[in-house]
Amino acid sequence: MTYKIMAIEELAPKTKMFEVSAPHIAAKVEPGQFVIVILSEEGERIPLTICDYDKEKGTVSFAFHEVGKTTKELGKLQVGDVLANLTGPLGNPSEIKNYGKVLCVGGSVMIAPLLLQVKAMKEAGNNVTTILGARIQDGLLMREKAKSLSDKVYLATDDGSFGYKGLDFLVEILKNEKFDRCVVMGPVVMMKEVSEITKPYAIPTIVTATPIMIDGMGMCGVCRVTVSGKMLFGCVDGPEFDGHKVDFDELVQRQRLFLPEERVSSLLWEKNIGGCKCGRHKA
Ligand SMILES: Cc1cc2nc3c(=O)[nH]c(=O)nc-3n(C[C@H](O)[C@H](O)[C@H](O)COP(=O)(O)OP(=O)(O)OC[C@H]3O[C@@H](n4cnc5c(N)ncnc54)[C@H](O)[C@@H]3O)c2cc1C
Numbered sequence: 001m002t003y004k005i006m007a008i009e010e011l012a013p014k015t016k017m018f019e020v021s022a023p024h025i026a027a028k029v030e031p032g033q034f035v036i037v038i039l040s041e042e043g044e045r046i047p048l049t050i051c052d053y054d055k056e057k058g059t060v061s062f063a064f065h066e067v068g069k070t071t072k073e074l075g076k077l078q079v080g081d082v083l084a085n086l087t088g089p090l091g092n093p094s095e096i097k098n099y100g101k102v103l104c105v106g107g108s109v110m111i112a113p114l115l116l117q118v119k120a121m122k123e124a125g126n127n128v129t130t131i132l133g134a135r136i137q138d139g140l141l142m143r144e145k146a147k148s149l150s151d152k153v154y155l156a157t158d159d160g161s162f163g164y165k166g167l168d169f170l171v172e173i174l175k176n177e178k179f180d181r182c183v184v185m186g187p188v189v190m191m192k193e194v195s196e197i198t199k200p201y202a203i204p205t206i207v208t209a210t211p212i213m214i215d216g217m218g219m220c221g222v223c224r225v226t227v228s229g230k231m232l233f234g235c236v237d238g239p240e241f242d243g244h245k246v247d248f249d250e251l252v253q254r255q256r257l258f259l260p261e262e263r264v265s266s267l268l269w270e271k272n273i274g275g276c277k278c279g280r281h282k283a
Pocket residue numbers: 034045046047048049050062063064065066067068069070071072109110113209210211212213234239255256259262263265266
């Protein structure tokens with residue numbers, strides 16, 4: 001199997017979307033699932049959520065933000081380059097049905113996969129309100145696509161330099177409008193905040209947990225997430241969980257377990273920049 005990069009779209013600075021040839025994954029994938037990308041034979045495995053697919057062309061797309069060694073290395077690849085491996089589709093698909101009124105909230109790079117859910121929720125007959133949030137305006141990805149798919153769109157930045165300031169305005173929305181379901185994909189702090197806001201209104205709130213993963217198949221136990229006091233695995237029990245029951249503080253703590261090692265690895269790679277040495281990729 002050849003996992004060739006067919007198209008690259010720059011969504012924002014250091015944020016790209018790749019369309020990759022993977023017919024066997026495209027044939028089975030559903031919204032909410034993810035792939036594990038291995039860039040080169042020596043590379044680590046990183047999970048990325050599928051944000052689009054084309055069953056006829058046999059391609060899947062994922063978007064990533066360049067935060068560490070592997071995502072920075074991925075950001076250097078070009079159309080025509082080939083990934084060493086793509087495993088998937090992994091995780092459980094989202095529960096898509098006609099709930100009535102659905103609130104979809106996406107943060108930063110996770111706006112891209114959120115829009116796949118927005119599309120699916122619309123196709124299932126829901127009225128969809130979408131909120132896009134990011135630290136700064138540049139991070140509010142794919143605004144036009146969000147507008148074309150949703151009944152209503154709100155934009156927010158952390159400092160209010162574009163759109164609403166933070167998520168306080170959501171409280172006001174919920175005082176006036178009733179929602180039957182909320183879907184949140186974004187940084188853990190954002191998913192926690194939205195879940196706290198929706199809880200008093202008893203809106204079922206689904207979050208996508210992004211713990212560190214290795215195999216993505218339930219074998220290594222690295223991706224533990226505590227939900228209602230029970231230990232679950234992000235990869236096989238999730239990645240979506242009830243946001244009112246997830247222990248977000250533990251999730252953040254576990255995501256940061258290897259921060260010093262990740263920083264060293266990223267710095268060493270930057271010093272040695274020149275890309276992958278496996279021969280599959282252009283210099
Ligand atoms: C199910 C799942 C789906 C994901 N989907 C996407 C996606 O669609 N797009 C995307 O850009 N990222 C996604 N992530 C996060 C992505 O896997 C990490 O950003 C990536 O592994 C970082 O690798 P790295 O070597 O570049 O950085 P590292 O050196 O591993 O880490 C650099 C920084 O990123 C943080 N980080 C590492 N792993 C994660 C993680 N799992 N979640 C959040 N922060 C992390 C670290 O704490 C550190 O601050 C997903 C994670 C999971 C578990």
